[in-house]
Amino acid sequence: xxxxxxxKLAITLIFLVSALIFQKTRHPSIINLDITPVxxxxxxxxxxxxxxxxxxxxxxxxxxxxxxxxxxxxxxxxQIYAENMVLLTYLSLVLIVIKSIINLKKVKKSNREYx
Amino acid sequence: xxxxxxxxLFETSLLIIVPLTIILSIAFIFLTISNDIFPGLLKYADNIxxxxxxxxxxxxxxxxxxxxxxxxxxxxDKLNIFILFHKFKNKEKVILVFASYxxxxxxxxxxxxxxxxxxxxxxxxxxxxxxxxIYFVHFITNYNLKYFRTIYSNLINLRINxxxxxxxxxxxxxxxxxxxxxxxxSNDIVNxxxxxxxxxx
Numbered sequence: 001x002x003x004x005x006x007x008k009l010a011i012t013l014i015f016l017v018s019a020l021i022f023q024k025t026r027h028p029s030i031i032n033l034d035i036t037p038v039x040x041x042x043x044x045x046x047x048x049x050x051x052x053x054x055x056x057x058x059x060x061x062x063x064x065x066x067x068x069x070x071x072x073x074x075x076x077x078x079q080i081y082a083e084n085m086v087l088l089t090y091l092s093l094v095l096i097v098i099k100s101i102i103n104l105k106k107v108k109k110s111n112r113e114y115x
Numbered sequence: 116x117x118x119x120x121x122x123x124l125f126e127t128s129l130l131i132i133v134p135l136t137i138i139l140s141i142a143f144i145f146l147t148i149s150n151d152i153f154p155g156l157l158k159y160a161d162n163i164x165x166x167x168x169x170x171x172x173x174x175x176x177x178x179x180x181x182x183x184x185x186x187x188x189x190x191x192d193k194l195n196i197f198i199l200f201h202k203f204k205n206k207e208k209v210i211l212v213f214a215s216y217x218x219x220x221x222x223x224x225x226x227x228x229x230x231x232x233x234x235x236x237x238x239x240x241x242x243x244x245x246x247x248x249i250y251f252v253h254f255i256t257n258y259n260l261k262y263f264r265t266i267y268s269n270l271i272n273l274r275i276n277x278x279x280x281x282x283x284x285x286x287x288x289x290x291x292x293x294x295x296x297x298x299x300x301s302n303d304i305v306n307x308x309x310x311x312x313x314x315x316x
Contacts, residue, residue, distance in 0.1 A: 006256045011207050014248060015214045017140045020147045021175065022217040025168045025224075037151035047210050084152050 012048050019044045038084045042091045049095075059099060062092040129185060133258055136178065172225040175218060183247065186254050199249050211252075215244035 023040050035043075049059070066089040073082035143163070150160035203211075219240035227236060 003256060007203075007207065007252060010252045010255045011210055011214075013137070013140050013144075014252070015210050016144050018214040018217040020144060021171050021221060024147065024163065024166065025171055025221055041148055041151050047213070051206055051210060080155075081153055088152075 008051055012051065015047065016044065036087070038087045039091065042088060046095075056099060056103070059092075060096060063089045063096070066092060129189065132181065132185070133255070168221070169225055172221055175221065179244075179247070182251060182254075186250050190250070190254060194253070196246055196249065199253055203249065203252075211248045212241065212245055215241045215248055219244055 023037070023044075066085050070082050070085040070089065073079075073085060146157065146160040146163055149157055150163065155161075200208075216237075219237055223233060223236055223240060227233065
């Protein structure tokens with residue numbers, strides 16, 4: 001295994017463990033976050049997506065996957081899981097929009113350099 | 116002999132501790148995320164909710180102290196913090212700062228009482244934990260299963276040394292001893308000649 005990937009994996013492990021402990025303790029000092037656990041999990045994975053630089057095609061598949069899962073859970077009357085999946089679809093769609101805006105800015109900058 | 120045996124024990128313990136922490140952390144992440152997204156799916160995941168704030172704090176402190184001792188004794192190339200700091204990218208540094216903040220908030224809430232110095236303490240604690248994490252990542256990335264080989268070689272060396280010591284106790288005139296006596300004798304002769312020359316002059 002390459003050393004750069006090793007460093008990234010170690011940092012993700014540290015970050016995920018610390019963030020999950022921060023969530024489980026429920027009374028953190030200074031910031032009192034009152035959000036649902038699913039949204040917290042989504043926010044927790046944002047820095048990791050930033051760290052690994054995943055291509056846009058793979059990120060675009062996330063909402064589709066979650067949407068299929070919502071249908072699957074609603075068919076078997078598992079409404080709690082289905083609600084969580086809907087939340088994740090919405091949040092992943094928001095992520096795609098933000099990502100596209102950032103890409104637009106990058107394209108504009110590159111065009112200016114060529115001009 | 117004692118030093119080597121302590122080092123041997125220390126390395127064997129290290130072989131158990133490092134993989135154990137990695138496996139435990141992965142299991143903790145998997146169970147908690149599954150419990151958040153799919154509540155009530157895994158029965159083992161519900162046991163994590165029973166852990167209180169003080170339990171988490173004591174566990175985190177135990178691991179921090181253990182790893183500070185391990186890193187202090189085991190990093191043979193004790194690198195300067197500024198050299199290590201430049202090896203990391205800006206992204207990685209920011210994520211590590213957030214991680215250190217999460218843990219320091221937990222520790223300060225449990226150990227220290229809430230005062231107007233709590234924010235200052237939090238900043239100091241985040242800095243200390245950030246430095247610790249940089250060393251920790253460096254240690255984990257350089258950790259290999261090659262240590263098995265070093266431990267095995269150490270074990271053989273220990274055995275050879277033990278056998279040598281036993282032999283020396285039984286036999287007085289070993290090769291080393293003979294050489295030592297010869298050198299001493301020859302030196303005495305040389306010294307006496309020099310002394311005689313000086314006296315003669």
